[in-house]
Amino acid sequence: MTDFNQCLQDLRExxxxxxxxxxxxxxxxxxxxxxxMQEAIDAKIYDPNACSLATVDSxxxxxxxxxxxxxxxxxxxxxYSNYNSRKGSHLLANPHVSMHFPWFPIQRQVTVMxxxxxxxxxxxxxxxxxxxxLSQIGAWAxxxxxxxxxxxxxxxxxxxxKEKFGENPPKPPHWGGYSLQPRSIEFWQGGPNRLHDRFLxxxxxxxxxxTRLNP
Ligand SMILES: Cc1cc2nc3c(=O)[nH]c(=O)nc-3n(C[C@H](O)[C@H](O)[C@H](O)COP(=O)(O)O)c2cc1C
Numbered sequence: 001m002t003d004f005n006q007c008l009q010d011l012r013e014x015x016x017x018x019x020x021x022x023x024x025x026x027x028x029x030x031x032x033x034x035x036x037m038q039e040a041i042d043a044k045i046y047d048p049n050a051c052s053l054a055t056v057d058s059x060x061x062x063x064x065x066x067x068x069x070x071x072x073x074x075x076x077x078x079x080y081s082n083y084n085s086r087k088g089s090h091l092l093a094n095p096h097v098s099m100h101f102p103w104f105p106i107q108r109q110v111t112v113m114x115x116x117x118x119x120x121x122x123x124x125x126x127x128x129x130x131x132x133x134l135s136q137i138g139a140w141a142x143x144x145x146x147x148x149x150x151x152x153x154x155x156x157x158x159x160x161x162k163e164k165f166g167e168n169p170p171k172p173p174h175w176g177g178y179s180l181q182p183r184s185i186e187f188w189q190g191g192p193n194r195l196h197d198r199f200l201x202x203x204x205x206x207x208x209x210x211t212r213l214n215p
Contacts, residue, residue: 015107015190020197022212029185029201029208030075036110036187040103053079054098055090063090064100070127076179077112078119080127082144084174091116091178099180107190112182119177128171136169137161191215 001009026032040048047068054064065087071078077099082088091097095115102109128136140161141154148154161169182203189197196215201208 014192015194015196016192017107017190019191020187020189020199022199022210025187025199025210027208027210029182029187030072032187032201033110033185034072036103036108037101040101040106040108043103043106045103045105048103050101052100052102053087054100055087056094056096057090058093063087069099069101070177073119073123073179076181078123078177078179080124080175080177082139082142082175083118084144084146086145088145097180109188111186111188112180113184114180114182116178116180119179121171121176124176125171127177128175133167133169136171137165139175140165140169140172186213 026035037048049069050066051069052064053067054062056062063086067079067081069077069079095117097114097116099112100109101111128139131139137158141158184200184202186198186200191197194215198213198215200211200213202211203209
């Protein structure tokens with residue numbers, strides 16, 4: 001075995017924080033999610049609202065990347081991006097996604113599955129206007145996911161957008177939000193001897209049904 005593979009095989013954590021029991025769970029998964037997000041924030045996890053978003057292209061090939069959760073609106077998980085990006089083109093062809101929150105330092109993960117739709121422009125504008133000025137300019141400067149010949153071209157595009165839009169850049173038409181309406185949400189808490197606790201909330205006839213899963 002190579003040293004590298006040996007090193008990987010020797011990496012081993014044991015999961016020994018608090019267990020998750022059925023009686024600990026809120027009936028409403030959004031209440032449960034908000035509680036766990038607050039605990040992730042309190043535990044000072046770096047970027048606690050960062051999650052992996054998995055999409056599939058029109059041939060069914062998956063890809064994942066990080067996005068930041070920016071709100072829970074009427075039971076939907078909201079994030080923002082460039083509609084012309086690679087993920088944007090995937091979502092046009094196929095709205096089915098999975099969103100994964102990796103809260104490893106507290107031995108937890110949450111996995112959300114469902115469909116996305118674009119949010120209203122008014123909500124996207126409200127959020128865009130709350131962003132730092134230079135991030136607003138950055139949204140104009142970057143043709144997200146498209147090939148770029150050099151860093152210099154990007155920086156020139158940034159300066160040109162600054163010049164063009166001045167102090168109050170409008171939201172670019174190609175930039176906006178997506179909201180994920182979950183069909184299922186799974187809460188995972190690491191347990192000793194790989195006997196982890198997993199609870200799956202599934203929407204069945206408009207009610208959340210909770211099932212414990214094998215780890
Ligand atoms: C911690 C973190 C947070 C990110 N948040 C966002 C985000 O909220 N929206 C976004 O479009 N890209 C975000 N990105 C960049 C994406 O991961 C990705 O590189 C970009 O959206 C292009 O993805 P695509 O080519 O698959 O569309 C983030 C990256 C990291 C590492």
